[in-house]
Amino acid sequence: MTATDTSRASRPSRARRPGAWTPWLYLAPALVLIGGLLVYPLYQLGLISFLEYTQAQVSGGEPTSFQGLGNYTELFRDAQFRQVLLATVVFAAACVLATLAVGCALAVLLTRVRALPRLALMLAALGAWATPAVTGSTVWLFLFDPDLGPVDSALSALGLSGFEGHSWTYDRYSAFGLVLLEVVWCSFPFVMVTVYAGLRAIPAEVLEAAALDGASQWRIWRGVTAPMLRPILVVVTVQSVIWDFKIFTQIYVMTNGGGVAGQNLTLNVYAYQKAFASSQYSLGSAIGVVMLLILLAVTLGYLRLLRRQGEEI
Amino acid sequence: MASLSPPPPAPGPGRRTARRARTPRTARTPRGLRALGLAVAALTAAAGCAPSTAVPGGRGDKNTGTLRIWLFREVDNAPKAAVVDRAVAAFAKDRPGVRVDVAYIPVETRAQRVKAAFNDPRSAPDLIEYGNTDTAGYVRDGGLADVTADVAAWAEAKDTDPAARRSVTVAGKVYGAPLFVGVRALYYRTDVFAELGLRPPRTLDELAATARRVHRERPALHGLAVGGAYTYGALPFLWAHGGGVAEKKGRGYISTLTDERTKKGIAAWTALFGDDNCPPSSCAQRGGNATVESFASGKAAMAIGGDFSHRAMENSKVKGAYAVVPLPGAAEGTIAPAFAGGNNLGVLKSSSHRTLAVELMRTLAGKRAQADLFDAMGFLPTYTDVRAAAARRQPFVRPFVATLDAGARTVPVTPGWAAVDAAQVLPVMFQEIVSGRRSLDAAAAGAAKKMNEAFRK
């Protein structure tokens, strides 16, 4: 699995054309599953977002009525929705950047150490990765609990008496910061392991040559490593954007459903509170559609930017 | 040196593919837009045929077969299951050809499960246990069967206490039988009170003064643990001052949060958030759980906790060093009206065994089963006489029974309340006030507006 150059030559060729249907045959199972269980429900979601659709319509036998863009106008007229939208975008961006920074830094660190510390860090990271989101959020909250948590006791034992019984979730930014820590904790392992794998795949001779030329570590990173890692970085960036934008569990659990007076709401949690808890399915669907469109715009915009720079997705 | 520059552009083939691949993409955008336009047009046309809905209504009334029942799964479920099994065995013995299938569902999943059961009658049980604040919502969703006549013909039901009866009643019709009630009272630390020479407070003002005194003398302790998201701890303050969250007006409800008496209650509750008792930075976010946990971990001298918190207290470090009294009212000698929580049993509209389900409901929510359930689980009975007997057997429930007997209240029994609850209207209001973000008047007016919107829908 170390073929680097040969793979370039293995572009799909026009040589084998007998049976143009072969790829479709291979694709059939995937397309049927995705079409039936993802695209079709998605179509229904879009449909619901244009209707008046509450529990009364679902099981109460009341007729549904077409609302046009009514649900969407209601959303965008809601000042809180706009504020939550902004918070979500900023928070997701911060999560993505922090995750990428930590993951990449630790991946580089992994290449600089011997087997034992590497194994220790790898196992710890895999453990964080394996933990269910509900549990991870609960444990982090527990660690930072003003009464029962070890963090405040440790800080005040170090002489920082201001941290005695300090609440980390009261202030808006501090609460977002705490959630960000948890998000980074559970999502950096993917970045770290992937980037580490990519680093290992860079032929040692290339780096050696650069080092012999007297290039500094930073120049080697900028000039050699980063460009070769680019496809990997694209993958982890796109994945992080997708995952972090849809954050639900961490906010829901750690800020107790949106924080003091709703200061820590993100779009997904807002959708849940606004719609599902009171079964206004159409509003929830509309928020889902808006989220999808934003993600789509961000990701496709990013890929297009890369493409303009000569990358291939 | 070459290795220092970015890798050379991909040779021929790769480059070509990239370009080739780009062509259809740019061409696709307008096509995609066109498709979207088409989809919207199709939607407009398809608006009539909405996504599927469930078929409402029951399917006959069979008197044999399997009767399905869902109860909440408790952490320590065995004693509850034993009581239920006994009652069910007695029920099935008299009715040959009837099988009862009991399932215990996690409380956390109840919202999804119950809604799913309304939406898919094939998965639906005949009888469910449900939280009494959900009554109106379930009725609005068309899930619960009207059992007014059946309950009227049931002798035991006349001993049900009025608050419990209100919790199964929507617009004059009865939708189930109360299974147990839960109510909150004032837990306090006997050791701390003895050391400081304090007595259990007799009015809400004295409660506040006592709380501040404790915190002054024992800065490590909160006087009274309070929580900005602890709605059921706050409501008694509103009620004790003669106010409330909403009242019935005509066919609907209207918020009374801006009423002067209510505001006095809000002021009394929010005044407890401060550096002299429970600083907002640690207390504004707490809900009921965190409040009780703070008391159980020895961080507070008083807390408003439920009869259901008793077991947790007994397992904590404050065991043997606390006592419970009813939460005092505004005037000496009165008890602040408490929120009557608890669970009910209800028959589903979609049940195909309506008569049997009603009979099973009467068995499980009957006096005998409730007394057994109290002995096994400590759940307070909903019948005044059964509850009095329970208090004689278990002295620790006396302050709770006294609170209930003084008259407990419920939240407005209207579907709009579910929306108010989901949008956290009250917690947001309390949190805005205690964090200093808005004045009491502004926060109450804002919350009243949101509440009225929800009631109108």
Add this chain to the structure above:
Amino acid sequence: MNALRIRRPWRLAAEAAALLVAAVVAFPLYWMVLAAFKPAAEVQSAAPRPWTLRPSLDAFRRVFDQQDFGRYFLNSLLVAGTVVVASGLVAFLAATAVTRFRFRFRTTLLVMFLVAQMVPVEALTIPLFFLLRDAGGTVPGIGLNTLGSLILPHLAFSLPFAVWMLRGFVRAVPEALEEAAYLDGASRARFLWRILFPLVLPGLMATSVFSFISTWNDFLFAKSFIISATENSTLPMALLVFFKDEGNDWGGIMAASTVMTVPVLVFFVLVQRRLVSGLGGAVKD
């Protein structure tokens, strides 16, 4: 690797940093396991200690004594196992199609696989619910309340990412190998399963980690689609029991979480090597 050339003090500093980070990252996990073993009164203690002198199995007993716990565990294994195997095979075929063939709509499909990952799952449960309900009426085994109603949606939701990841592995297998195989008279199917598949296997392992975790840890589908048939519930439902309106059972939550995390960790450790080499392969271009 280049670790060899780093000067000794720097390497020691790097190793110290790695161990420190490992400790910080592992600490929440340690705290979780610790809280699971602490007696109830100590979990609630206001002066938390990073150890316990009286380890207790009470919390684990509460987890394992739950009715049908073993059954839930097996259900979870069955669902996650089926999803891993099926999504591996289906994604392998699809990835082969999009990387080794050139056809109309290829790029469109690729973009679709990416877009499919962006769909907010929470919002889709409602339409999925009705879909499964209606499908259950015609096809037995995939309707609500069956394990099939968990397997199929998880399969569909894990496919786009799996295809996306697998592309790199399939592409990395030299074209020359394929041509040689055909020259030797191998059929397309023979090449696919006997030559390509074994070479892509490490990549499949890496990809399987993602589908395994998302399926194993899922609460959403489990509580939305398994309604009346509690015997078909999965492990997360045994964890949710400890979250209660009137007070969470922290010891139980931590013990159940430990029980849930351990199998994933074991799975991880088993595929760890292949995961690293695999992810490396996925992204080499």
